[in-house]
Structure formats: C-alpha cells, structure tokens
Amino acid sequence: MRFLSKLRLSLAALLLILGIVLSYAKDSNENKYELQKKLIYLEIHAELETGEITLEEAQLLWLKKIKQLKKEEAK
Numbered sequence: 001m002r003f004l005s006k007l008r009l010s011l012a013a014l015l016l017i018l019g020i021v022l023s024y025a026k027d028s029n030e031n032k033y034e035l036q037k038k039l040i041y042l043e044i045h046a047e048l049e050t051g052e053i054t055l056e057e058a059q060l061l062w063l064k065k066i067k068q069l070k071k072e073e074a075k
Helices: 002-048 055-074
Strands: none
Touching: 002 055
C-alpha cells in the first residue's frame, strides 16, 4: 500500500513538472513571435526615418511581412 502511495505521488510530480516545461515552451514560442514582429517594425521604421520609403509604402510592407511571418509560424 505504501508503494502505491509513493508511486502516485511520483507520477503527480512528474506530470506537474511536464506541465511546467510545456507551458514554458509555449510561452517562449509566443515571445519569439513577438520579438520577430518588433524586429520587422524597427526595420521598417528605420527605412521610414531615413526617407527611403513613404508612410503608405511602410504600411504595405508591414502588412506583407507580418503575413509572411504568420505563414512561417504556421509551418
């Protein structure tokens, strides 16, 4: 009886640790996506500030790059 109790406790601890690890992995993927969006924004903003592109071009470029990023994330 004592063995079964220890076994259940061990399995519960294992499931808890597994849940924590999986939730951390999911959060890191979301953080990676947000960082990539921020990088795209900064690249476009730099081009806009130097006058290489207009505001309308920047908006279209943003939509295009975010659409590409979403496609990459789906894969």
